[in-house]
Amino acid sequence: MTETFTVTVEPLGTELTCRADQSVLDACLRNGVWLPHACTHGTCGTCKAEVLDGEVDFGDASPYALVDSDRDDGYALMCVATPKEDIVIEGDVELEEGIEIYPVRDFTGTIAILDEAAPNVKRMVIDLDEPMDFNPGQYVQLNMPDGDDRPYSIASSPSEPSRIELHIKRSEGGAATDGWIFKDLNAGDPISLSGPYGQFFFHPAKDKPLILLGSGTGLAPLKSILRHVAELDDEGEWEHEVVLFHGVATGDDLYEHEWLSEFADDREWFTYQPAVSREEFDGRQGRVPVLLTEDFPRAGGNSAYICGNPAMVEDTMKALMQARLFPRDIYREDFFDSA
Ligand code: FES
Structure with a gap:
């Protein structure tokens, strides 16, 4: 039987059990203890946390996400780190109002x-x-x-x-x-x-218009948010505009086009902006950050959710900040090719 160890998560001092072959993040999420995370594969660095006591195996941590000085300072990537003994880590965070923690x-x-x-x-x-x-x-x-x-x-x-x-x-x-x-x-x-x-999710406490920006299958989580908002609207609990930019390379890549067009036709609060960047298209042409800048020279007062390949997310993030949207109102999910 695999050995187990106790993980104590500060500052709340929550204790949970983690197998020797289980990542600390997995043990926390399965026990309803929230730790920041995104890729869960040791590449993004979001789950970096300090090991205050005890020793971990650093696992398959990317040297870019966890540099040598991080290790020397006692940090590890919780999504790939496994305990070698009982450990204490820093990391328990409280989520904002309206967001539930659902254990994995x-x-x-x-x-x-x-x-x-x-x-x-x-x-x-x-x-x-x-x-x-x-x-x-x-x-x-x-x-x-x-x-x-x-x-x-x-x-x-x-x-x-x-x-x-x-x-x-x-x-x-x-x-x-x-x-x-x-x-x-x-x-x-x-x-x-x-x-x-994942921590890329709708923030209900931000009661603001939404700008949703996706490339390729980065549309998926935005569609979930859009559907959820439409249900809030049906219940009379939504009163803001929502704009969705969906960027793809060619017209063939533009999926859910019909569904989104009809969805927009039926709802005056929703605008759908498909964008094709690499060929002629009967509609708007260009990358999402460029179209965003054209439509939103000033973006303050909105909340923005970006999801797509890292280059698109980075460029869109910059475009939003140039349009005076504060980083605290921008949520991002970088999609790495999962092959
Ligand atoms: Fe991305 Fe751990 S969640 S490195």
């Missing part, structure tokens, strides 16, 4: 729909055997047959906790996308996953 759990389910949203994008709808609570914008990890896992954002609303929708981009030669999801899986197949993960 394992789920099984059946693929209800697996269809082509675009030539290189699959839409997977999974019927879960048990409902999963999550905040709009969070993601799940699909368990691959080889024991590895891959993160995908949930595109559906939390109001449908037993049926989740994912958007999966094919990565040429990728073991998960090209080899497994695009070739082996079919509707009706069983599937297992864990979740919910």
Whole structure:
């Protein structure tokens, strides 16, 4: 049997049990203790925390996300660090009003729909055997047959906790996308996953108009937020404008175009701005940060949610700040190619 250790999370002094082969982050999230995290694979550095007492195995931490001086100063990446003995870490944070912490759990389910949203994008709808609570914008990890896992954002609303929708981009030669999801899986197949993960989610306490900015399958978490906001509107609890910019390279990459166009036609508070950057398009052309600057020379007073490849997220972040939106009103999710 695998050895277990006690992890104490300061400043609240919360104690939990972590297996020797389990990441500290996983143990915390499964016990309802919130630690900042994003990629969960040792690359982004979001989960960096100080180990106040005891020793950890640093695991597969990227040398860019955890530099040598971090290690020397007693820091580790909690998503890949495993305990070698009882440890004390710094990190327990309180979330703002209106955000629930939903402990990570394992789920099984059946693929209800697996269809082509675009030539290189699959839409997977999974019927879960048990409902999963999550905040709009969070993601799940699909368990691959080889024991590895891959993160995908949930595109559906939390109001449908037993049926989740994912958007999966094919990565040429990728073991998960090209080899497994695009070739082996079919509707009706069983599937297992864990979740919910991530800190890119809708912040209900920010009672402001929304600017949603996505590239490629970065649309997925934004669609979840959009659906959630539409439900708030149906209940008379939403009174702001929402603009969605969705940037893709070619017209073929523009998925959910019809759904979003109709969604916008039916709602006067919602504007849909598709953007194609690398070919002629019967609509607006250009990258999302450029279109944003054209439409929002001043963006103060909004909340912005950005999701896409790191270059797009970085450029959009800069464009928003140049438009005088404070960083505290900007939420970002960098999508790395999960292959
Ligand atoms: Fe741990 Fe990204 S490095 S969440």
